Structures are given as structure tokens and as C-alpha cells.
Amino acid sequence: MTSPVLPPLTAPVAVFDAGIGSYAAVDRIHRAFPEQDIVYLADRASFPYGGKSLPELRTTIERTLDHLEALDPAPSAIVVASNVPSVTVLDETVTGRRMPVVRVVPPVREALEKAGEYGEVAVLGVTSLVTSDALVRYVDRESGPGRSARVRLRDASALVELVESGAFLFDPEGTLRTVAEYVARLRGEHPAVRVATLSSTHLPWLRPFLEEAAPDLDFLDPGDSVIAEIAPHTRAGSGSVVGLVTETPDYPADRFREMLARIGVEIPLVPVTIA
Template structure:
């Protein structure tokens, strides 16, 4: 299988959430060719052990490099924080991660009460605590498990059941505010969560919700080239998460891309 792409930027994650990163790159670099890998065979990254996650991330990067990616974006906060430092040393192409914008969140917070919303593996990792310590200057930052909301994006129910999604987001924010009095700023540190930004903003119009993808653009710029502006999607699958489910999600999102099945 070959694709007529000019020095494409590779983008990957285990699920549909990372397609939001593809849209950011397309908006900022309209002539950039993009090779998007939906690694459904490894979904969810958030439930993997450290070693399992490192193996999945390495395999995905190598797949994108094999198909010609000139640089790769690991479009997921948890593996970027947890394993990218060790994985990128063995790769043949530059790899950029997506990271919780902790310093930015502390900078815009009025109360100084800030939360990083992520998946379970990120929340439970010692790496996120070390990352926060570096980024926060010793200031307190809470890490909160948002995995139940991630599923709303992955299965498309945030689109098919917006009222139910809003209720769940409202309940989530209410619990969060009761546990963290004064909370006014959150980072949406799973690539799925920015899809729910309108729901968060309706649930808490007085709070700030930061998308980690915004910090990617200046870091990615040196790796971009002028191509035809084509986006190609390749995907792995499992019995639980077949290719057909990805096609259905693209249809729900109004995305006109045909995924191509690949083996890692």
C-alpha cells in the first residue's frame, strides 16, 4: 500500500479523539500532507501499563515512518508524559508529544486552583506528578480522572445524545467543584476531551478550559512542508474496535475520509 504524499506529518492515538489534532494541523498548515493513524487495536491507551504503552507507541511511530512520515505527533497526553522520553530515543523520525498546559493554566487562573483532566493511566502515573512539579514551580495542581467522559467521545454519544452528555458533564463539574473549592481553570488533557468543550463551557461558563493542542503549532512548524493538503487515514483494528466503527464515527463527525486497514 502506497500513498502519494509529500513528507507527511504523522498523527496518531488509540482512538478518534486525536482527529481533533489533525484538524488543528490542517487549519494552521493547509498545504501540509497528513497521515493519520487510528490505532484502534491498542484502544484504550489509558488502561495500559507503562511497558505496554511504550510498546504500542513505538509500534505506531514505526508504522507511520514506514509509510513515509517525516515527523510524528503523538496526539495523546498520557503516553506523551509517561513514555515519550524513552521511546523517541529509538525512533528514526522526530516525535512531538501533546502535554498538559500546566504553566499556562496557572498563569490564567484567578484563584490558583487548577486541575488537569486526563485518563486513568495519566492520573495514576508518577510521571505526571514529576511533570507537574517541573511546570508548576511548586504550586499545587490537581490531576482528575476524566475517563468516563472520554467514552462519550469514542463511541459518538456526545453527538447522538447531546442532552445526556450535557447532564454527565454537568454532574462531573459539580463533583469537581465540591472537591476543589475555588477551581477556575482546567486543562483538557485527553485528546478526546476538547471535543466536549461546548459542554464544559455550558456547565461552567465562569471557568477556563484549555486545549493542549494549541501549544503544538509553533513546535510543529519547523517540520511542515508544502504538499497537496491531503489527509490519509490508516487504522488498526481489534474484534472489539473494528474498522467499521471508525467509519461510522467519521460519518457522525461529517468527515469524508476512508480509513485504510494496516497491520503493525
């Protein structure tokens, strides 16, 4: 494990995921707490989380948490920005941690309330999330008696790829067509859906396209709950955002730097290795 030399930071909040999607959470935290220092880790060497077995994902998340806990200065809290590990393995990996770990999970309870007595909810996520037994158990727990039948688990991997590839930036017309086709299929199969949760870190980047394709649906961002959860752990600093990135020959740091530039983000980006 290599520990990067960080600039002077004050009790930074750490945010991590395997892709660019989690920068949306970084931006949300930065806007809510402009003086908060943030360490943003993009673990590209582990991309995609959704393609791993549960034992592999558990090991990956444990190593990443270990790495972030060892930073100097140590984070005041760590945000696991991805829904997949938050739902499937995080319960087993946070025991005994020295600092608070905040997860991002589908806001099923809120979505059902917004959907009304007869409306349905679509949880949009990657394949490994929406086909997992852990998500089924989570939905049952969050829905309450007799309500889980109104929750539809929908694979949105094709939409996630629009963000990961950068298509939503350089081909907005094509992106809107793909999103509109996806929404049309969703509504054709589940016409009672009134609310959808954007349960992949990538999907909030597509919210404008989703709202244009389906202006009568409510789209909920699971990341919204992060603000309230980390508020007790925030400290006034310089408002700096420092990026860390792991890399492989297929996912070099320079390519990730280019992806950030496409969305107008320029931050210090330090390559690291998590062993």
C-alpha cells in the same frame, strides 16, 4: 508489519492515537496549514492506551513509531496525540528516532498563570494518566517551587466515554447533563479551580458542553501547542488527509469509519497491521 500504499503525498505530518479523539489534532493542523498533507493513524487494535501497563504501552508506542517511520513517503514529523504516552513513556521511546516526534502534554505552566496567584488548576485525564507517578513528576517540574499544590489531578474517564461512544453527537442533552454533573462535583471538591486542562484527546470534543456548564472557567487544549512545534516541519502539498486504522474483531475498521462519519469526517481509510 504491513506498509500501506499511500497516494502521492508531500512530506506528510503523521498523527496517531488509539481512538477517535486525535482527529481533533488532525483538524487543527489542517486548519493551520491547509496545504499540509497529513497521515492519520487510529490504532484501534491498541485501544485504550490508558488501560495498558507501562511496559505494554512503551512497546506499543515503539512499534507504532517504527511503522510510521517506514511509510513511503516518510513523515516530516510525528505527533503523538495522546497525553498518556506523551507523559509516561515517550522520553524512553524517542531516542535515536530519524524524525521529530512531537508530544501533547498538559499545559500546566500556562494554566497556573491563567489561574492567578490563588486560583487552582484541574488536569482532566483518564485514570492511568492522573494516577501516574510520571504525571506527578511532570506537574512538579512544570509548576515551579511551591505551586504544584495548586494543581488537582482529576479522573475524567466518564467524560472520555461520552466521545468514544458517540453520545456527544446523538445525545447532546444527556451529554450536557453528565458534563454538568461532573463539573459540579469538581467545583464542590475544589472550589478554587479556575482553569482546567483537557488532557485527553477526547476532551476537546466536549469543550462546548464544558463551557456551557461552567462559563466562568478557562479550558485549555494541550493540542494547541502542536501547531507551533510542527510549523518548522510543514511543507506545501495538496492538503490531503489519509487515514490508517488497525482493527480487531471488537474494533473493526468499518465501525471506526462510522464513527468518523458521525462527526462529519470522510477521508480515505486504509486498514493496516502493526506487528
